[in-house]
Structures are given as structure tokens and as C-alpha cells.
Amino acid sequence: xxxxxxxxxxxxxxxxxxxxxxxxxxxxxxxxxxxxxxxxxxxxxxxxxxxxxxxxxxxxxxxxxxxxxxxxxxxxxxxxxxxxxxxxxxxxxxxxxxxxxxxxxxxxxxxxxxxxxxxxxxxxxxxxxxxxxxxxxxxxxxxxxxxxxxxxxxxxxxxxxxxxxxxxxxxxxxxxxxxxxxxxxxxxxxxxxxxxxxxxxxxxxxxxxxxxxxxxxxxxxxxxxxxxxxxxxxxxxxxxxxxxxxxxxxxxxxxxxxxxxxxxxxxxxxxxxxxxxxxxxxxxxxxxxxxxxxxx
Amino acid sequence: xxxxxxxxxxxxxxxxxxxxxxxxxxxxxxxxxxxxxxxxxxxxxxxxxxxxxxxxxxxxxxxxxxxxxxxxxxxxxxxxxxxxxxxxxxxxxxxxxxxxxxxxxxxxxxxxxxxxxxxxxxxxxxxxxxxxxxxxxxxxxxxxxxxxxxxxxxxxxxxxxxxxxxxxxxxxxxxxxxxxxxxxxxxxxxxxxxxxxxxxxxxxxxxxxxxxxxxxxxxxxxxxxxxxxxxxxxxxxxxxxxxxxxxxxxxxxxxxxxxxxxxxxxxxxxxxxxxxxxxxxxxxxxxxxxxxxxxx
Numbered sequence: 196x197x198x199x200x201x202x203x204x205x206x207x208x209x210x211x212x213x214x215x216x217x218x219x220x221x222x223x224x225x226x227x228x229x230x231x232x233x234x235x236x237x238x239x240x241x242x243x244x245x246x247x248x249x250x251x252x253x254x255x256x257x258x259x260x261x262x263x264x265x266x267x268x269x270x271x272x273x274x275x276x277x278x279x280x281x282x283x284x285x286x287x288x289x290x291x292x293x294x295x296x297x298x299x300x301x302x303x304x305x306x307x308x309x310x311x312x313x314x315x316x317x318x319x320x321x322x323x324x325x326x327x328x329x330x331x332x333x334x335x336x337x338x339x340x341x342x343x344x345x346x347x348x349x350x351x352x353x354x355x356x357x358x359x360x361x362x363x364x365x366x367x368x369x370x371x372x373x374x375x376x377x378x379x380x381x382x383x384x385x386x387x388x389x390x391x392x393x394x395x396x397x398x399x400x401x402x403x404x405x406x407x408x409x410x411x412x413x414x415x416x417x418x419x420x421x422x423x424x425x426x427x428x429x430x431x432x433x434x435x436x437x438x439x440x441x442x443x444x445x446x447x448x449x450x451x452x453x454x455x456x457x458x459x460x461x462x463x464x465x466x467x468x469x470x471x472x473x474x475x476x477x478x479x480x481x482x483x484x485x486x487x488x489x490x491x
Numbered sequence: 492x493x494x495x496x497x498x499x500x501x502x503x504x505x506x507x508x509x510x511x512x513x514x515x516x517x518x519x520x521x522x523x524x525x526x527x528x529x530x531x532x533x534x535x536x537x538x539x540x541x542x543x544x545x546x547x548x549x550x551x552x553x554x555x556x557x558x559x560x561x562x563x564x565x566x567x568x569x570x571x572x573x574x575x576x577x578x579x580x581x582x583x584x585x586x587x588x589x590x591x592x593x594x595x596x597x598x599x600x601x602x603x604x605x606x607x608x609x610x611x612x613x614x615x616x617x618x619x620x621x622x623x624x625x626x627x628x629x630x631x632x633x634x635x636x637x638x639x640x641x642x643x644x645x646x647x648x649x650x651x652x653x654x655x656x657x658x659x660x661x662x663x664x665x666x667x668x669x670x671x672x673x674x675x676x677x678x679x680x681x682x683x684x685x686x687x688x689x690x691x692x693x694x695x696x697x698x699x700x701x702x703x704x705x706x707x708x709x710x711x712x713x714x715x716x717x718x719x720x721x722x723x724x725x726x727x728x729x730x731x732x733x734x735x736x737x738x739x740x741x742x743x744x745x746x747x748x749x750x751x752x753x754x755x756x757x758x759x760x761x762x763x764x765x766x767x768x769x770x771x772x773x774x775x776x777x778x779x780x781x782x783x784x785x786x787x
Binding site: 351382420425444447450453454455477480 | 647648649673674676678679682697716717719721727739740741742743744745746747748749750751752753754756773775776
């Protein structure tokens with residue numbers, strides 16, 4: 196098997212589809228530019244599954260936006276059960292894509308319908324072997340990782356155990372993604388998840404903002420906002436351990452990195468020895484970066 | 492001079508004045524309960540200074556709320572110039588208060604009108620010698636500290652130098668307060684200030700939430716939300732140092748503590764030796780706590 200890994204573009208929701216389309220344009224550029232063939236999966240959307248007009252509206256909105264962003268081809272797949280997700284014809288469509296883009300909705304729907312199916316396997320294959328870009332926005336972003344949050348209230352307070360984790364689609368490891376991050380005040384819930392799972396690194400992605408992870412081991416923030424990176428590996432999670440279910444708890448000693456749009460971080464530099472690092476980036480930040488993209 | 496320090500109650504804005512009034516009730520309880528004599532200063536409000544009806548509306552709203560919260564006496568002082576703030580009669584009213592409460596508006600107005608006046612000196616005297624509670628909400632909260640943010644956009648991105656600091660009223664040192672914290676997505680701007688001034692500890696206070704600092708060296712979070720405590724003393728601020736004015740910058744290696752409502756932290760415990768500490772609280776958190784309330 197020849198490995199030619201593609202890019203991951205993890206979008207915090209509410210990406211601009213009308214004006215500059217900075218994020219969608221970047222996705223197209225990373226998917227072959229004028230040769231980009233985008234396949235959108237609307238699986239996360241319950242509304243799309245129940246209402247053909249809604250599915251059509253989502254499809255047309257993204258068709259218009261991706262074509263205006265320079266893609267040569269756009270197709271939506273409305274896969275709303277595992278039967279459709281196991282259809283070889285759909286898997287072949289995925290294999291012909293240079294970009295698979297997952298729209299928003301509920302991440303649990305996305306994983307329960309796609310997980311382990313032929314379409315799911317085709318997504319991994321086209322990403323790993325043909326260099327396709329895998330992208331998701333909102334719920335589609337959360338589902339990209341190995342572990343993901345599901346459901347749970349948007350409580351700004353950190354409470355024990357109210358945010359269950361579930362298996363995601365497994366494109367990125369050791370990372371938990373939350374989206375609409377600043378707009379929906381999600382720092383508390385992200386930290387509560389880290390207290391339960393300090394081995395995960397939390398990435399809170401703002402709206403109209405994307406984290407781009409390249410196969411050459413660089414990570415970039417694109418769009419209008421920032422990515423809040425929280426490293427809980429050295430945190431003090433005794434308050435979590437001793438709290439009762441649903442109880443709020445103080446969360447102490449997390450390491451925080453705020454990465455605004457425009458910044459690009461190259462993991463190779465630190466691997467070449469500290470003398471090659473961008474001098475203004477710290478060891479512990481590169482260490483977190485290693486955990487996030489070191490295995491990509 | 493006999494020292495009998497009072498409480499500081501730093502309110503993140505939008506405190507409940509209608510229903511449970513948890514924060515105002517706590518302020519009254521800390522100000523003598525049924526004997527509480529509350530003096531409210533509306534100085535921060537430009538609107539109150541320009542429109543007598545607006546000043547009256549603020550006064551009546553707080554009068555109703557403080558009396559319903561158990562205070563025996565409420566009086567508003569509408570001091571809109573330094574002449575009024577230097578009036579001995581007003582200073583005497585302050586000296587008779589068991590609580591001085593500053594309403595919202597613009598913190599720069601508050602300091603430029605009150606700073607160094609006889610009313611200002613009376614506030615410090617009644618706090619330090621007569622145990623009065625000093626409280627402020629929103630702009631009134633920001634102005635309580637020695638250094639405070641003034642003006643500046645509510646940009647969620649950390650940009651160099653866009654948020655000037657100015658002298659505040661000096662009731663609390665080494666701390667910078669931001670209010671309406673989660674609701675207005677102010678993590679980025681607080682971190683930008685810390686990058687410039689890593690000796691400060693940032694306290695982001697949510698709406699309808701208060702940080703209570705007691706003369707017995709305990710700190711408590713009260714209300715509906717949380718306090719986000721950011722300790723930048725060990726941060727890597729080279730990106731700040733090398734950035735140009737207005738440029739966004741990554742902010743790396745901050746230490747984050749999220750303190751939800753209901754938690755109470757006693758600094759005396761750590762001073763009695765680690766064996767007296769609440770076992771689930773970490774050394775670095777207590778170290779930050781020492782910086783915040785150790786001199787109170």
C-alpha cells in the first residue's frame with residue numbers, strides 16, 4: 196500500500212459560504228484546486244433525512260459555495276441509514292473524490308450511520324492512499340476524531356460526567372474537538388471532558404475558523420477566529436475524581452495555548468532539533484503539537 | 492490605625508436583581524445583614540450623568556433590589572465630576588456605609604472622576620478600618636483593581652497593544668479583572684493583556700457571577716457562572732514581544748484554572764502547611780491564589 200496521506204480540515208461551524216469563502220477556498224486548494232472533486236455527506240443532519248427540501252437546500256448551498264470556491268465538481272451524498280452507507284456504488288463515489296466534506300447536525304448520527312461501513316472504509320482509504328482532503332464542519336468536525344463528545348448541554352459550568360464521549364470516525368487521535376467554541380461559551384464543557392480524560396488534548400474551534408492539519412506535519416489556523424488548545428495532561432483532576440455525577444468542580448492547572456488565525460506551526464522544525472524551531476514557540480507547545488499531529 | 496478590613500465582591504455584570512438576587516443578597520449579608528447600609532455610586536454611567544431620568548432609574552432599580560435583599564438603608568450618590576467627589580459631605584456618606592457598590596458603565600470615567608478624591612480616600616478608609624464591603628459590577632468590577640483594562644474592542648482574537656491598561660482604584664493588586672466574560676467571548680483579549688503584563692493574574696468573571704474575597708484570606712465564587720483564572724507568569728510571551736502593534740499572536744503556555752460557582756478556597760490552609768490543604772487543590776493553584784489574595 197502506497198501511503199499518500201491527505202489534509203484534514205476541521206471547521207468550527209458557520210463557515211462563510213457567501214463572501215470571501217476563505218475556508219472553503221482553502222479546502223478546494225488542498226483538494227486539487229481546479230481539479231477538486233468534492234463529495235459532501237449530509238448524514239449528520241436529521242432535518243435533511245426527514246425533509247427532502249431541506250436536504251436539497253443544504254446540497255445547493257454547498258454546491259454553489261464549493262463551485263464558487265474553485266472546485267470543478269460537487270456531489271452530495273444523502274446517506275441516512277447503514278444500508279446506503281454500505282452501498283458499493285456510494286463507496287466508489289467516495290473513492291473518486293479529492294475531498295470528502297461532512298456537514299453539520301448531530302455527530303452521533305454521523306458515526307452511527309457511517310461507522311465501519313464501506314463508505315467509512317472508502318473515506319479512510321481515499322485519505323490515506325490517494326491524498327484526499329477530509330473535512331467536516333460543526334458536528335462533522337467533532338466526528339473526525341477517534342473520541343468525540345456527544346449530546347450534553349452547553350452548560351458553561353464544568354460538571355462531572357454530563358458530556359459522554361463516544362467513538363468518532365478516527366481520523367485524528369488524542370484530540371477532542373469542540374466547535375462554535377467562543378460563540379457558544381464551551382470552555383467549561385471542554386475542560387470537564389479533559390478532567391475525565393486528561394490524555395486528550397482539547398481543541399476548541401471558533402465559528403468560521405478551521406484547523407488545517409497537513410501530511411507534512413504542519414498545523415495552521417485559517418479563518419476569522421482562533422483555536423483554543425487546552426492540554427490537560429498535567430492537570431490536577433482530583434476535583435473530578437472526588438466529585439459526584441453532575442456536580443460542578445474546579446478544574447485546575449490546565450495548560451492553555453490560544454492560536455489565532457494566520458498562524459502555522461511546523462512540527463518538523465522541533466524534530467530537527469530545538470535550534471530549528473521557531474524561536475518564539477515554547478517546548479511545551481511543541482510537545483502538545485506532537486501529541487496532536489505527530490501520528491498523522 | 493486599627494485595621495478591620497472588609498470584603499471585596501467583584502461582580503461580572505448582569506447580576507440578578509429580580510428573582511433570587513443571590514449576589515446582592517450575599518453583598519448585604521457581608522455588609523451587616525439587616526443593618527447593612529448600602530451606598531451606590533453611579534459615576535461609571537455616562538447616561539446617568541447626562542439624563543436625570545436614567546440616573547433615577549438605575550437608583551430605583553438598585554434600591555428595590557438591595558432593600559429586597561435585606562439591606563436596611565440604601566442611598567445612591569450621583570457623582571459626575573471631581574468637585575462632587577471631593578465634597579466632604581459625600582465622603583461622610585461613604586464613611587457611614589457598610590457597603591459601597593459601583594454600578595456599570597465605563598471604568599475610565601469611574602477612575603478619572605473618583606481617583607484620589609476625598610470620596611476615594613473614604614472608600615479605602617471605610618474598607619480598611621471599618622470593615623465595609625466594597626463591590627462593583629461590570630465597569631465597577633474592572634475598576635476595583637490596581638491596574639485595569641480601558642476601552643478597546645471586544646475582539647475575540649489576541650492582538651498586540653489594542654487594550655490599554657490604566658490605573659484603577661487599587662483595592663486588589665496583581666490582578667486584572669474582565670467581566671461579562673463568557674458571554675462576550677473575552678478570553679482572547681484577557682490573554683493579550685497578560686502577554687503584555689505577565690505579572691498580572693487574569694480573572695474573567697461571568698455574568699451574574701461574583702468573586703468574593705474575604706479578609707480572612709478566602710476566595711469564593713458565587714452566582715450562576717464561573718471565574719476563569721489565567722496565570723501567565725510562566726507563559727511564553729515571545730510572540731507578544733516580536734509582534735507588531737495590532738498584529739494577532741499565538742499565546743502559549745498559560746496556566747488555566749476554571750472556578751465554578753460554589754467553590755471556596757482558603758489560603759490559610761496552605762499557609763498552615765501542605766498537610767492542611769484541601770487535598771484536591773494543587774500547589775500551583777494555591778500559588779496563584781496567594782498572588783491574588785495574599786496581600787488583602
